[in-house]
Amino acid sequence: MQGIREQKKRKTRSAIMEAAVRLFSERGFEKTSIEQLARAAGIGKGTIYSYFQTKTEIFHAFCEDELDFIHSELLTKTNPDSPLIEQLMILYMGEFSLIAENKEFGRLMMQQMVFPVETEHAKTREIDDRWLALVFSLYRRAQERNELRRDIDLLYIAGHFYGLYIMAVSAWYSGRIQTEEVGSGMRLLFQQALDGLAPSVADKAHYESKEL
Amino acid sequence: MQGIREQKKRKTRSAIMEAAVRLFSERGFEKTSIEQLARAAGIGKGTIYSYFQTKTEIFHAFCEDELDFIHSELLTKTNPDSPLIEQLMILYMGEFSLIAENKEFGRLMMQQMVFPVETEHAKTREIDDRWLALVFSLYRRAQERNELRRDIDLLYIAGHFYGLYIMAVSAWYSGRIQTEEVGSGMRLLFQQALDGLAPSVADKAHYESKEL
DNA sequence: GGTAAATCTCGACCGTGGTCGATTTTAGAA
DNA sequence: TTCTAAAATCGACCACGGTCGAGATTTACC
Incomplete structure (x- = not known):
């Protein structure tokens, strides 16, 4: 039997994750x-550390599950033919609602995902890349509909x-x-990004005519 | 003498801050x-907590000093007549150089400043507002030079x-x-923001002519 | 099955951030 | 100066995250 150990490890790992989901949701991470x-997972304290190197790493695994779930769920909710900004609003407001639901959890998640420590690079990169793959198709379609410039790398559009x-x-x-203001503020920023912050030629002419 | 206590408190507080600057710089925050x-400040452990509520709060005070210093220094380095994007690059690359200099310190600072806990709202707000006041004049001048649209709230431009x-x-x-890539990446994003992500009328015509 | 090596499990232990109440210092009235 | 209330100082103490080596369990080979 070479598999007993493997099997037990898998079982223990998921026991830890289940306990984490339950306890983090009940009382929060800290x-x-x-x-x-x-x-709660039915093991000794030290054993945790042969499955996860730090408490933060457990939190990351927890986030990974949450994010992948909400991301794939959100993508099915977007209408691929509606204007880009509407699709973006659905995606990002969906993710925000996860954060708003539990402020403390959301803060830790954002802090870790946006400014990760070196040891978490691999994990955050994985999550990011899966997300990017999903939204890329959305941006590509917008390019085809002439809603987005075609001379910009999709990575920079997504990043923007x-x-x-x-x-x-x-x-x-x-x-x-x-x-309640997050939605309208975000929409405004998105619209600004699409339209550009610099004045159009018409705007400029208008400003200049007034200056005379 | 009502002032002895006040005087001592001020002295102790600055002793803590001096020790913090020295030790954090020497061995890092953690x-x-x-x-x-x-x-190092010549006091007992418990006494620290009648000056700062948490270790993070000490770090915040430390950041406040650093940021205010670099911000005011940077503003003198910008040429108010050069194009907006050049001024922005000087400002933000200056701030980034502070971060790049000490990655761990920078990460904590960004994590705390971008996603602050409730108890730090007042402090972060103060720092942000001082910074905003400084850059607003820069954006206003750019508006006057017709480099920026005048129909957008300066807060949204700064936020963008x-x-x-x-x-x-x-x-x-x-x-x-x-x-080394941060500068060029940031410049690209800034230029995108100015130009807009949506295609211009000319772009659109060009795309459509190709599609035929 | 027997046995030795490899792997996993565990909780006592360490250093840390933060608390608390006993003790010292200061302010101000008598 | 003396006395008392208020405020500041202190380090023993607590709970926690993380380490470590002793002991238990599994594997692989006979």
Whole structure:
């Protein structure tokens, strides 16, 4: 029997994850101790550390599940023919609702995903890449519909909108805007990105005519 | 003498801050214990907590000093008549150089400043507002030079560029781009923001003519 | 089955951030 | 100066995240 060990490990790992989902949801990440987590999973404290190197790593695995779930769910909710900005709003407001649902969890997740430590690069990169693969098709279609310029790398387009999303979430975490205002603020930023911050030729002519 | 107590408190507070600057710079934030900090400041461990509520709060005060210093220094380095994008690059690359200089410090600072906990709202808001006041004049001048649309709230313009800055820093922390690439990536994002992601009328005509 | 090596499990242990109440210092009235 | 209330100082103490080596379990070979 070479498989007994493998089988047990898989079982233990999922026991830890199940306990994590339950306890993190019940009392939050910080209020859940490793000891409690281990007991809930039916193992000793030290054993946790042969499955995850740090408490944060457990949180990452937890986030990975949550994000992959919500991402794939959200993509089915977008109408591929509606204007890009509407699709973006559905995607990003969907992700935001996950965050708004549990502020503390969301903050930790954003802190870790946006500014990850070196040891988490691989994991965050994986999650990011899966997400990028999903939204790329969305941006490509928008390009085909002439809603987006074709001379920009899709990565930069995705990055641009993601940056604005982060900005909106940051403004919310800073208490600068209320929960209900996040949607309208984000939409405004997205529209700005599409239209450009520099004045059009017509705008310029208009400004100049006024200056005379 | 009503002032003895006040005077002592001020002295102790600055002793803590001086110790913090020294020790954080020497060994980093995480490797410096409160006990060490207290000893270096010539006080007992418990006393620290009548000046700062948490270790993070000390870090915030430290960041505040660093940021205010670099911000005011950077503003003197910008030529108010050069194109907006050049001024933005000087400002944001200056701030980034502070971060790149000490990656761990920078990560904590960004994590805390972009996604602050409720108890730090007041402090982060203060720092942000001081920064905004400085850059607003820069954006206003750009509007007057017809480099920026005049129908957008300056707060949204500042937010837009700040979001893109965060995005560039995030890509760096995720290992997606190298230190030398941050500048060019950021410039590209800024230019995109100015030009707009949607195709111009001319672009559209060009795309459509090709499709025939 | 027997046995030795490899692997996994465990909780006592360490250093840390943060708390608390006993002790010391200061402010101000008598 | 003396006395008392208020405020500041302190380090023992607690709970936690993480380490480590002793002991238990599994594997692979006979």
